[in-house]
Amino acid sequence: MKKFLTSALVRGLLWQAIGWLLGALFVTGIRFLMGLNPFDQFFFTEPAWVFGALVGAISFVAGTGAMTDWFKWAKGEETPEHREDPPGWEKYLNVSLDHKVIGIQYTVTALILMCVGGLFAMIFRTELAHSGLQFLTLQEYNTFMSLHGIVMIVGILVGVAGVMNYLVPMMIGADDMSFPRLNAFSFWVVPPAAVLLLSTLALGGFDTGWTGYPPLSVRAPVGMQMFFMGVAVAGWSSILGGLNLIATVLRMRTKGMTAFRMPIFIWAAIATSIITLTATQLIGLAFQLVMFQRLLGMGFFDPAKGGNPILFQHLFWFYSHPAVYVFVLPGLGLISELMPVFVRKPLFGYRFVAMSSLGIALVGFLVWAHHMFTSGMNEYLRVPFMYSTLLVAVPTGVKFFSWIATLWKGKIEAPTPMLFVVGGIVVFLLGGLSGPPNATVATDLHLHDTYWIVGHFHDTMFGGYIFPFFAAIYYWFPKATGKRMNETLGKIHFWLMTPAFLTLTLLMMRVGLLGMRRRVADYDPALGFDNYHLIMTIAGYLIAIAIAIFLYNLYISLRHGETATGNVWNSRSPEWQVPSPMPVHNYDVPFEVVGEPYDYGLPGSAYVRFADGSQSTKH
Amino acid sequence: MxxxxxxxxxxxxxxxxxxxxxxxxxxxxxxxxxxxxxxxxxxxxxxxxxxxxxxxxxxxxxYSLIVFRRRKGDTSDGEHIEGNTKLExxxxxxxxxxxxxxxxxxxxxxxxxMAVDPNALEISVTARQWSWQFDYPEGFTSNELHLPVNRQVVLNMTSLDVIHAFWVPQFRIRQDILPGRVTNYRITPILIGNYTVMCSQLCGTSHSYMTAPVIVTSQADYDAWVQSQVTAAQAAAAAGGPANGKLLVQKYGCLGCHTTDGTKLVGPTWLGLYQSQVKLSDGRTVTADQAYLVESIVSPSAKIVNGFPDNVMPKTFGTALTQSQINDIVSYIETLK
CATH class of the missing domain: 1.10.287 (Helix Hairpins)
Incomplete structure (x- = not known):
């Protein structure tokens, strides 16, 4: 208990509260001196809340000690290159420079955020089970719906960072990331961002959806500003994490690991990091302009002052569309990474799969306005954006065809990670196939802002990242802990969640085509959707139960899991050639790459050779 | 093979x-x-x-999962196929x-x-939180959109507050409605029937309820309806008083937020409002007399009723309505006891 109370996390939260209060008091004092109204509906005025939130977020990071070494360097003091972590669980609640600890910190934070976001979904899904308002007010419904969106998005971003942080240095034979302190900083800005996002609940909520379109977002309660601030703070994590990862892959690969001998996941991680490094700024900018419009009366998006609400949508989607690929590319990379292990065959067309990741990332920058086909932007612009959008289908298709060719004539084994790989492919396929009608403009005029879209992107998000994320957790859990996850519980998790999820999203598409708008708290019983919604709600509960089983499995496997220190999946990847859990500085003996990563079925081949002479061959 | x-x-x-x-x-x-x-x-x-x-x-x-599954006891790998450039x-x-x-x-x-018919019927649409208003070329206003069948119509749409969108699922087409701009929605109804226009761009709390009837009729029925609306509007304007007030509150979408039956929506109900004691958000209590009602229409933020949000009601009614129209509305509210 004492270890918990003195941890960096608790210290940071305390500092955040104090910083928030001091910042708010500072602005309140100035307002008082200027003769302005010092208090408002939520005690402090909006400028006081916003300034306090900024000070609070910075205080959190300072309070944890994630910036201490930088302060010392600024003063000319030396610090040790490495910092040793304590052996127990408390290292996960304190600032660590070890990429594996940070990776697990990210992953656990992601799971917590996703559970919170999922809880919000269950609340309003229950409300939707029947037409009419059951137990939520309209404002509460909109707030939960909006928070579900943004908490899940941040959750997935954090989950992506978790998997990349944990795996990338290990896979390329590095002892850590390029910039371990920046890495720690990138993680420690996430908890204050999560606090900011959740604080919207206490400050009137926000009824705009996660898109926060003005003018609606200009009129929303103070909670809106906490949402903007939370996203801006979380954005730092993405930008700096992307920078760190690119530097790591470019500079720290082991001897012999040329571009086309990297594990395929590295290509996906690079493609994702290019997007987070260069696009995240735009959503921060868009939200900051609305913040200034609210606080300072600047009319960026106010037509009465010569502003343009559509400009916001361009800025917003310039990040928020590529962001989808930030989620999906690592997920698809995980699928490509795990599949050869369980099929015992090389990944079909490695170079094409690698290039398709970069292709998706680059084309993804040119498609943002397909979210705006009905927005009232220049109507001729819709045509070029349709061409670029449909183009995404080409590299995505390459991935699907290559996976099928990889499976063909393999010796397929299907333990839990492989189940989630296959489930991810099927679910992502449905998400992908429901995409083209949104791209061919005429059909999108009907589909836009309906439940069809809701079903479409839940399929892409779940198939593209959530399923692979589960696969990765089941697969690398032994690497992180030296124990295996319970296989039976894993299978129950999969077989409960997958059919329920498919039912949920297919019914979403069904009612969407028939005329169900998205983001509505209530629907007309005359539409005849009550039964569909009831089934969707039941499916939602089944998913929640499956997740609960997964969490129980994590707990029980951590406590009593079967010991697994060896190469449990019989993989060629370097991290499995050393005992689990991974040593603190990864490889005690360095290795060099001497062959192709996925040459399963080629007798006598090896991917890596350790300096002491041991090789990874077929086990 | x-x-x-x-x-x-x-x-x-x-x-x-x-x-x-x-x-x-x-x-x-x-x-x-x-x-x-x-x-x-x-x-x-x-x-x-x-x-x-x-x-x-x-x-x-x-097929692969079933046919190419690993048989029990088989520990060998699959075929070593790295790829096929022609296939890729x-x-x-x-x-x-x-x-x-x-x-x-x-x-x-x-x-x-988007094909344009130069003889299309033009109707103005005004969207606001959370109601629809349709202004016809004959000079009257309606909360229902009546359309003749088999004739192209152009809706010239604008919003008074946030972004809304016009969508009738049976028409398939959707278009956002922006403040400070006019966007067009072009449609040719071909099937007589009753439909619903739904706002399909999230526009705040009551977004779900921002709907209005769309009624497609034969040209003859349409003409008859137009004639009846013109006559009713002229009669009410001539008579003034509560009857005109009732027409005006429908026309300007007041009933989207204020009910006449005591139900609480986004704004306070009008039932029994006149001469009642109203508790304000700043703690004062005032009497809802005629002056209060006029002020609440013209400058809605002047006095906020306790438990209701500020900055929801448009502040434009002082200019959109004439003084006698405001008086008619107040006289209508006075009748709701």
Whole structure:
């Protein structure tokens, strides 16, 4: 208990509260001196809340000690290159420079955020089970719906960072990331961002959806500003994490690991990091302009002052569309990474799969306005954006065809990670196939802002990242802990969640085509959707139960899991050639790459050779 | 070779079963506009490809999982096949061509839905949180959109506050409505019937309830309705007083937030409001007399009733309404006891 109370996390939260209060008091004092109204509906005025939130977020990071070494360097003091972590669980609640600890910190934070976001979904899904308002007010419904969106998005971003942080240095034979302190900083800005996002609940909520379109977002309660601030703070994590990862892959690969001998996941991680490094700024900018419009009366998006609400949508989607690929590319990379292990065959067309990741990332920058086909932007612009959008289908298709060719004539084994790989492919396929009608403009005029879209992107998000994320957790859990996850519980998790999820999203598409708008708290019983919604709600509960089983499995496997220190999946990847859990500085003996990563079925081949002479061959 | 033949046959079977099975479920609402026929034509082309690709991926996937599964006791690896450049190029180039064809078809069908009839009927649409107002060229205003069948209509739409969107599922077309700008919605109804326009761009708390009836009738019925509306508007304006007030509160969408039956919506109900004691958000209590009601219409933020949000009601009614119209509305509220 004492270890918990003195941890960096608790210290940071305390500092955040104090910083928030001091910042708010500072602005309140100035307002008082200027003769302005010092208090408002939520005690402090909006400028006081916003300034306090900024000070609070910075205080959190300072309070944890994630910036201490930088302060010392600024003063000319030396610090040790490495910092040793304590052996127990408390290292996960304190600032660590070890990429594996940070990776697990990210992953656990992601799971917590996703559970919170999922809880919000269950609340309003229950409300939707029947037409009419059951137990939520309209404002509460909109707030939960909006928070579900943004908490899940941040959750997935954090989950992506978790998997990349944990795996990338290990896979390329590095002892850590390029910039371990920046890495720690990138993680420690996430908890204050999560606090900011959740604080919207206490400050009137926000009824705009996660898109926060003005003018609606200009009129929303103070909670809106906490949402903007939370996203801006979380954005730092993405930008700096992307920078760190690119530097790591470019500079720290082991001897012999040329571009086309990297594990395929590295290509996906690079493609994702290019997007987070260069696009995240735009959503921060868009939200900051609305913040200034609210606080300072600047009319960026106010037509009465010569502003343009559509400009916001361009800025917003310039990040928020590529962001989808930030989620999906690592997920698809995980699928490509795990599949050869369980099929015992090389990944079909490695170079094409690698290039398709970069292709998706680059084309993804040119498609943002397909979210705006009905927005009232220049109507001729819709045509070029349709061409670029449909183009995404080409590299995505390459991935699907290559996976099928990889499976063909393999010796397929299907333990839990492989189940989630296959489930991810099927679910992502449905998400992908429901995409083209949104791209061919005429059909999108009907589909836009309906439940069809809701079903479409839940399929892409779940198939593209959530399923692979589960696969990765089941697969690398032994690497992180030296124990295996319970296989039976894993299978129950999969077989409960997958059919329920498919039912949920297919019914979403069904009612969407028939005329169900998205983001509505209530629907007309005359539409005849009550039964569909009831089934969707039941499916939602089944998913929640499956997740609960997964969490129980994590707990029980951590406590009593079967010991697994060896190469449990019989993989060629370097991290499995050393005992689990991974040593603190990864490889005690360095290795060099001497062959192709996925040459399963080629007798006598090896991917890596350790300096002491041991090789990874077929086990 | 045997595997390829089996999978090929299964792909065709699954493709046809998926396409015809799902189409039989009637995926789309009825086609009530000329534009909906174009949209559904494009949808159907998309859907054929969707069903085919679904079969093309899922069939070999499931087939492989079953046929190429690891047998008990077998510890050997699969065949060492690293790839096939010709195959990779094939499944890059064929989708690329397909995509270009579909982009062309998408542009073509978009153009068809935008086809202009110079004799189109023009109606002005005003959207606000959370109601619709339709202004007809004959000079009257309605909360219902009546349209004659088989004649193109252009809705010139604008918003008084946030972004809204006009969508009638049976018409298929959707267009956002922006503050400070006019956007157009062009449609040719082809099926007589009652439909609903729904706001489909999240516009705040009561977004779900921002709907209005859309009634497509024969030209003769439409003309009769227009005539009756013109007569009613003239009569009410001439008479003034509560009758005109009742017409005005419908016309300006007041009833989207204020009820006349005591129900609490976004704004306070008018039932029993006149001469009642109103508790304000700043703690004061005032009497809802005539002056209070006029002030609340003209400058809604002056006094906020306790428990209700500020900055919801438009502040434009002072200029949108004449003094006598405001008096008529107040006189109508006074009758609600």
């Amino acid at each position: 045997r595997h390829f033949v089996i999978v090929g046959v299964l792909v065709i079977i699954v493709f046809l079963a998926t396409y015809f099975g799902l189409t039989a479920l009637k995926l789309m609402p009825v086609e009530a506009s000329a534009q909906s026929i174009v949209v559904d034509w494009m949808w159907n082309l998309d859907f054929v490809v969707m069903c085919f690709l679904f079969a093309l991926i899922v069939v070999p996937l499931v 190029i094939t499944w890059t180039v064929i989708p690329l061509i397909t995509v270009l064809v579909f982009a062309y078809l998408g542009a073509y069908s978009l153009g068809e839905t």
